[in-house]
Amino acid sequence: MSFLVVPSEFTRAGNTTHTGEKFPIPDDEKFSYGTAGFRFDAKKLPFLVFRCAYVASLRARQLNSAIGVMITASHNPEEDNGVKLVDPSGDMLNGQWEKYATEIVNASDAELPSAVAALEKQMSQIEKSFIARGLVQNARVVCGMDTRVTGPHLMSAASQGSALFSVRFENIGVVSTPILHYIVKSHNFPQFANPTLHGYYTAIKEAFMELYMETEEPEGSRYQPKVIVDCANGVGAPRFRDLMKEIPSDYLEVEFRNENGRLNHQCGADFVKIKQELPENFDGIQEPKSASFDGDADRLIYFRSKKGAEKPRAAELFDGDKIACLYAMYIQEQLKAYHETKPTYNIDMGIVQTAYANGASTRFIRDTLKMKPIIVKTGVKYLHEEASEFDIGIYFEANGHGTVVFSSHFDSIIRRHPQTLVPLRRLALFSRVINETVGDAFADLLAVEICLRHYGWSMDDWAEKLYRDVPSHQVKVDVAKREDFETTNAEQTLVKPIGLQEEIDKTVAKYKESRAFVRPSGTENIVRVYAEADTLENAIELGETLKKIVLKY
Numbered sequence: 377m378s379f380l381v382v383p384s385e386f387t388r389a390g391n392t393t394h395t396g397e398k399f400p401i402p403d404d405e406k407f408s409y410g411t412a413g414f415r416f417d418a419k420k421l422p423f424l425v426f427r428c429a430y431v432a433s434l435r436a437r438q439l440n441s442a443i444g445v446m447i448t449a450s451h452n453p454e455e456d457n458g459v460k461l462v463d464p465s466g467d468m469l470n471g472q473w474e475k476y477a478t479e480i481v482n483a484s485d486a487e488l489p490s491a492v493a494a495l496e497k498q499m500s501q502i503e504k505s506f507i508a509r510g511l512v513q514n515a516r517v518v519c520g521m522d523t524r525v526t527g528p529h530l531m532s533a534a535s536q537g538s539a540l541f542s543v544r545f546e547n548i549g550v551v552s553t554p555i556l557h558y559i560v561k562s563h564n565f566p567q568f569a570n571p572t573l574h575g576y577y578t579a580i581k582e583a584f585m586e587l588y589m590e591t592e593e594p595e596g597s598r599y600q601p602k603v604i605v606d607c608a609n610g611v612g613a614p615r616f617r618d619l620m621k622e623i624p625s626d627y628l629e630v631e632f633r634n635e636n637g638r639l640n641h642q643c644g645a646d647f648v649k650i651k652q653e654l655p656e657n658f659d660g661i662q663e664p665k666s667a668s669f670d671g672d673a674d675r676l677i678y679f680r681s682k683k684g685a686e687k688p689r690a691a692e693l694f695d696g697d698k699i700a701c702l703y704a705m706y707i708q709e710q711l712k713a714y715h716e717t718k719p720t721y722n723i724d725m726g727i728v729q730t731a732y733a734n735g736a737s738t739r740f741i742r743d744t745l746k747m748k749p750i751i752v753k754t755g756v757k758y759l760h761e762e763a764s765e766f767d768i769g770i771y772f773e774a775n776g777h778g779t780v781v782f783s784s785h786f787d788s789i790i791r792r793h794p795q796t797l798v799p800l801r802r803l804a805l806f807s808r809v810i811n812e813t814v815g816d817a818f819a820d821l822l823a824v825e826i827c828l829r830h831y832g833w834s835m836d837d838w839a840e841k842l843y844r845d846v847p848s849h850q851v852k853v854d855v856a857k858r859e860d861f862e863t864t865n866a867e868q869t870l871v872k873p874i875g876l877q878e879e880i881d882k883t884v885a886k887y888k889e890s891r892a893f894v895r896p897s898g899t900e901n902i903v904r905v906y907a908e909a910d911t912l913e914n915a916i917e918l919g920e921t922l923k924k925i926v927l928k929y
C-alpha cells in the first residue's frame with residue numbers, strides 16, 4: 377500500500393492554480409466523469425489531475441501496462457481544461473474505472489487516505505499475481521497536454537500523482553489527443569508502431585504515401601492536392617506541421633491558418649459546425665478546399681464558402697457525416713472487388729452514427745449504399761463500441777469526430793498478409809493511415825484526400841455526388857438541472873419531464889421534412905435542441921420554438 381503524502385498544492389484545501397494562486401475546492405463540490413472525462417475551469421483542476429494520475433498509476437500496475445492521461449478541454453474555451461484517461465488498447469477508460477476515478481476525485485482531503493486504501497486493497501490481489509510473475513515493469517503513465525497555458529502546471533500535478541505509487545511517468549509534451557491514444561497503444565502492442573511522436577508520424581506517413589501510390593486518379597480528375605487548414609489556434613498547428621514535413625508537397629500541399637491566436641476563438645471545427653460559418657482568417661476567396669481541426673485535433677470538418685447564401689460568411693459543411701459516407705463508399709467499392717473473387721472469408725462492414733447525423737446522410741447510407749446505419753447515444757465510446765462489432769466499422773459524429781475500426785478477423789486475413797489483390801492492399805493501407813484508436817483529425821484528413829483523389833473529385837463533386845444536407849439548427853437551453861431530462865431511443869425521445877415529448881412531437885409535425893430531438897448535454901449543465909426542416913428558416917423557427925417549450929418545464 378502506498379504511503380499517502382499529497383503535496384499541499386494538490387489537496388482540495390490547498391489547490392493552487394498555475395499562477396500560484398490558491399483556489400480551494402469545497403468538500404461538497406462534486407465532479408463527474410463525463411463523456412470526455414473531467415472538464416472544468418482550469419483553476420479547479422490541479423488537485424483533480426493529481427488524483428486522476430494516481431488512479432491511472434493504479435490501473436497501470438493492475439494491468440502491467442501503459443495507461444494514458446490527456447490534459448485537454450478540446451474545443452472548449454482557453455480558460456477551461458480537462459483530464460481523461462486512456463486504457464492500454466488506446467480506447468477510452470473502462471467504465472468501472474470511471475467510477476473509481478469519480479470516487480477518488482470526490483473524496484474530501486480527510487477521506488482520501490481511506491478511499492485510496494480501499495481501492496488499493498481491491499487491486500492488491502491482482503497486482504500480487506503480476507509481481508509474483510515479475511511483471512510490473514511495463515506499468516507506466518503516459519501523459520500529454522494540449523497548448524493551454526494551464527497545461528504544464530497540470531502536467532506537474534499528473535507527474536506527482538503517479539509518483540505516489542512509484543509508477544514510471546512519461547511526459548510526451550504537447551500532443552493531439554489522438555497521438556496520445558496512439559502512443560499508449562504502441563507501448564502495449566509494440567508491433568503496432570514505435571511508442572514515440574516520431575513513431576506516430578512515420579507510421580501514418582508511410583501508410584499514406586504507399587496508399588497514394590496504390591491510388592489511380594481517373595481520367596478527367598478534378599481533384600486538387602491542396603487543403604487550407606484552420607488549426608483552431610491549437611495543437612494541430614505544431615503537430616500537423618511536423619507530420620506534413622514528412623510528406624512531400626506534391627503528394628499534398630497544406631496551407632496552415634489560425635496557428636497562434638486565441639484557442640478555439642471564432643475558429644475551429646466546433647465553431648464552424650455550430651455556426652455554419654467561415655472561421656476567422658478565411659474570407660471564402662481563393663479557398664476552394666478548407667478544413668478545420670478542433671483544439672486538440674480529434675475533430676475534422678471540411679468546408680468552403682457557401683455559394684449564393686444570404687448570410688455573410690456562411691459556410692457549406694462537409695462534416696463528419698459526409699466524411700463517413702465518403703469512406704463508406706470507398707471501402708465498399710474495395711470490398712465488392714474482393715468479394716467478387718469468391719474468397720473463403722467474407723469481410724463485413726457497418727456504419728455507426730448518432731441522432732445528430734443529418735437525415736440526408738442516414739437516407740444515403742440506407743438507400744444508396746444499401747447499408748443499415750446504427751444510431752447510438754452521443755459520445756465516442758458508444759460509437760466505438762458498436763463499430764467494433766464489424767470487421768470494418770466506420771463511426772462518425774456529425775461534429776467531425778470519428779474513425780474506422782478493424783477487427784482481428786480483418787487483421788488475420790488482410791492486414792497481416794502481403795496482398796496481391798489491389799483492393800485488399802488498399803484496405804490494408806487504409807487501415808494504417810487511419811488512427812483506429814480514436815478520431816484523429818490528421819489521419820482522417822489524409823484518408824479523405826486519398827478518397828477524393830481516388831474518385832477524382834473536387835469539392836463540387838463531393839457535394840453533388842453524395843447528398844444534400846437537410847437544413848438543420850442547434851440551440852442551447854439553460855436549465856436549472858439537466859438531470860431532470862431523461863432520454864431513450866438513442867437520445868431521440870424524452871421520457872422525462874413527463875409530457876414534454878408529446879409537445880415536441882406536435883410541434884415537429886407542423887413542419888415539412890422535419891425531425892427534432894431534445895437531450896441533456898453530457899458536458900455542460902444545459903439541454904440541447906436539434907431541429908431539421910425543409911428550409912433553414914423553418915429549421916431555425918422549429919428549433920427556437922422547441923427551446924421555448926423546453927423552458928416552460
Ligand code: 16G
Pocket residue numbers: 411412450754755756757773775777896897898899900904
Ligand atoms: C464530448 C464527446 C463528444 C460528444 C460531445 C457531446 C468524447 C471523447 N467526446 O466532447 O464525442 O460529441 O461530448 O457533448 O466522447 P454534449 O453532451 O455536451 O452535447
Ligand code: ZN
Pocket residue numbers: 450451670671672673674675
Ligand atoms: Zn476535441
